[in-house]
Ligand code: PEP
């Protein structure tokens with residue numbers, strides 16, 4: 174699609190019946206955040222902190238990290254900014270954090286798994302984030318990538334809270350985390366679905382192989398059903414469920430995600446207008462009906478077709 178087709182966003186995501194769905198931006202540093210604020214994102218749903226340090230051979234100092242995080246927080250005064258701790262490894266190797274000796278880096282020591290083996294890396298990052306938070310008015314939340322067990326989530330939540338960060342969450346990127354969502358909600362304040370990795374790990378298909386694009390598809394019924402498990406757990410716990418993978422920026426999927434129990438969507442800023450437009454056309458009841466329909470689908474094509482049919486307006 175040409176840049177000319179970008180639809181402007183008015184800064185407030187909502188359904189036809191007024192039900193609010195916050196539309197947030199994915200950013201990798203201060204320049205992205207400034208751009209996202211200009212596009213009227215309601216906040217940041219995913220700050221990929223590893224993008225600040227991709228070329229570093231030595232771990233960044235607390236001071237360097239504080240400055241990098243302040244740059245993003247400053248672009249969103251009084252707004253929500255969800256900061257993800259370093260997701261090093263696999264498709265985003267960081268020379269100072271990863272070993273290059275793994276045969277299967279996507280299944281290796283990546284994301285939170287590094288933090289558990291290198292506690293100082295996480296301690297420094299949480300300290301820098303707390304210092305940045307103290308200087309800026311943004312409402313900071315922190316989340317960990319690549320969580321598979323309740324113990325990992327509990328350890329992370331304890332460390333983040335001890336560092337003084339008030340709201341703590343995890344990404345749901347593994348089938349294990351999705352299936353354990355109810356238990357995970359007992360230890361964290363929110364979750365955010367990383368649908369890129371959730372599809373990769375559910376379908377056992379490398380997300381970097383374009384040849385496997387039909388498998389790396391959030392419309393795959395197994396992925397939709399896992400999202401449904403997480404959404405239902407979020408509703409039962411009364412806690413937020415975000416989406417920050419590519420699926421969050423897909424205007425045809427957005428109403429289905431809301432129907433499955435997703436409460437906010439985070440995306441590349443240029444998708445905000447189109448997603449807002451799609452949501453504004455449908456009620457929560459219609460979203461729920463579309464969600465029920467896709468949960469019955471046996472194939473991705475069928476899910477797309479029944480989802481679209483359920484959302485067809487009578488007027
Ligand atoms: C995801 O996996 O969907 C996600 C948002 O994280 P990343 O793309 O940075 O791995």
Ligand code: MG
Pocket residue numbers: 318346367369370
């Ligand atoms: Mg991911």
